Amino acid sequence: MIDDIFVSNPMDCNNPDDGIITIVLGNSSGAFEFSKDDGNTWQASNTFSGLGGGSYAIKVRNAVGNCEVTGPVVVLTDKTPPAIVQVNSTNPDECGVDNGTITITATGNSALEYSINGGSTWQASDVFSSLAAGTYQIVVRNIDGTCQVTDADVTLNAPQLPVITNVASNDPSDCGVNDGDITVTATGSNLEYSIDGGTNWQASNTFNSLAGGTYQIRVSNPGNTCMVTSPDVTLTDKVLPILANVAQTDITDCGNTDGTITITASSAQGAV
Numbered sequence: 001m002i003d004d005i006f007v008s009n010p011m012d013c014n015n016p017d018d019g020i021i022t023i024v025l026g027n028s029s030g031a032f033e034f035s036k037d038d039g040n041t042w043q044a045s046n047t048f049s050g051l052g053g054g055s056y057a058i059k060v061r062n063a064v065g066n067c068e069v070t071g072p073v074v075v076l077t078d079k080t081p082p083a084i085v086q087v088n089s090t091n092p093d094e095c096g097v098d099n100g101t102i103t104i105t106a107t108g109n110s111a112l113e114y115s116i117n118g119g120s121t122w123q124a125s126d127v128f129s130s131l132a133a134g135t136y137q138i139v140v141r142n143i144d145g146t147c148q149v150t151d152a153d154v155t156l157n158a159p160q161l162p163v164i165t166n167v168a169s170n171d172p173s174d175c176g177v178n179d180g181d182i183t184v185t186a187t188g189s190n191l192e193y194s195i196d197g198g199t200n201w202q203a204s205n206t207f208n209s210l211a212g213g214t215y216q217i218r219v220s221n222p223g224n225t226c227m228v229t230s231p232d233v234t235l236t237d238k239v240l241p242i243l244a245n246v247a248q249t250d251i252t253d254c255g256n257t258d259g260t261i262t263i264t265a266s267s268a269q270g271a272v
Contacts, residue, residue: 102154
């Protein structure tokens, strides 16, 4: 008598009682009654709806209650929601570079898909890369779009670009003395400073014991990220004057004070 049974499992974790069983009879005539609980209750319709997951024992009989036929036990399977186990993230490590990541670890009874924008878009991979700084809304669901679950938002933070506000310097004070200095003033946290184009760095913003020369000013965040530059600073050494000639005239007579000495000298730094 029972020709076929059509089954639709519950479709969503948020609405688990939407399963359907439809019993199709073969070449039979007359009115019939149908049961899904092994004959405990009966109905005239051959379709049972609003069903949750579980086992259903199918029976069919004539409407007058005789000629009962036992069908198969039909099992409906509820959708199982995923479980988000862990969410790991790495911040962008450079100013203006979108290289942050978010990795979502989740378990489920089916293939899953993942979203970091509250479910606006989805992907099969649990790894999101090339991310900018910002706040991301974590969502996971079954691959068929059911049983969506959420986790706490994840915020990625990028380094802030330092700002050089002033560079002050003093030339060496005398010939052959390396006592020049450069002081770099910048805004930011835990900054590092360089005066050789970034080859060497120090935590102090003041450089002492400097000789004359041209210095390339750089400031960066810790780890030499987000490096910014300032115009080169040139310290000028004091230059020894050049003695060109010494001329003299003798005293002309006893008791006179008319002798002379004339020194001729020049300097690249002005008067001597």
